[in-house]
Amino acid sequence: MTDHASHGYITEKDKYLNRLKRIEGQARGVRGMVEDEKYCIDILTQISALTSALEAVAIGLLDDHLRHCVVDAARLGGDEADAKIAEATAAIARLVR
């Protein structure tokens, strides 16, 4: 089994790829605004939108992860389930802070 197959948990992969493509475009747009010295508040508005878009992607991926990897581990139980939850919680803590 390939690595690809074992992590093939991302539902609607194309949806994420499209959103991340748009996010890259937004990042490029922010750089252009700084290059052109656009009004600071407008740049900040774009950065807030970009951060929100990234958070939405993160939450979607986390949902997929809980739905697949964590649920699979939970069925196996024991130390593996505990380790998967600890890992997910640490990732959530990084997103929240």
Place this chain on the structure above:
Amino acid sequence: MTDHASHGYITEKDKYLNRLKRIEGQARGVRGMVEDEKYCIDILTQISALTSALEAVAIGLLDDHLRHCVVDAARLGGDEADAKIAEATAAIARLVR
């Protein structure tokens, strides 16, 4: 079985109660600082500390929740597992934003 028992998933309950008692004290302290018109930046520092303390409690409770309710649901599988994950994801999204 009582409702109490069915939700008895909080490990180290006393630890949370102590932390929440301290958080209440911090909230009271912030109110006192506004009452006494302390320096604004000092009040903001206290509010940031209070918010961090609340986030730490939330992440701890979420970890317990994933470890118990979600893992139990995962073992049962099917719609219940899906519903539990969707509910946890929505709670995480509220914490992140």
Place this chain on the structure above:
Amino acid sequence: MTDHASHGYITEKDKYLNRLKRIEGQARGVRGMVEDEKYCIDILTQISALTSALEAVAIGLLDDHLRHCVVDAARLGGDEADAKIAEATAAIARLVR
């Protein structure tokens, strides 16, 4: 001039005191929910609401601070203005992260 007078920049002080009183009540409510082992997701929802309420207070106080202390310092200019801005930026960074 008293310390009170020099920091008397909080407009609508009563509004903040009322909001902070409500926040204390919310914190007490969260502790009660943990005490009674209420459903974890409901506790997390309350913590999210509490965090949002605290952020709203922080942003209101920051607005007052910029409007008074920072604007006063800006009029004086020089190092004092720079120091006030650096201090405000540091407080904002603590709120954002």
Place this chain on the structure above:
Amino acid sequence: MTDHASHGYITEKDKYLNRLKRIEGQARGVRGMVEDEKYCIDILTQISALTSALEAVAIGLLDDHLRHCVVDAARLGGDEADAKIAEATAAIARLVR
């Protein structure tokens, strides 16, 4: 006077451009990770790093903005100062939430 000149408040513009270039690279990297179906938690770690990098840029730009536009407005005083502060506060609120 050109628009460019009037907004020429960004100190260390090259520093920001470099950081934003790196941020674009990070965004592209995240897309590649989803494309290759890398482990979800590793993707989330990269998104958290990206979000932190964006917040750091936002806080730097906000500091410049307070230091220049807001301080200038404060010296003029009156409605313009008020409007600039209200605008900055709204931008900060979008970053905090």
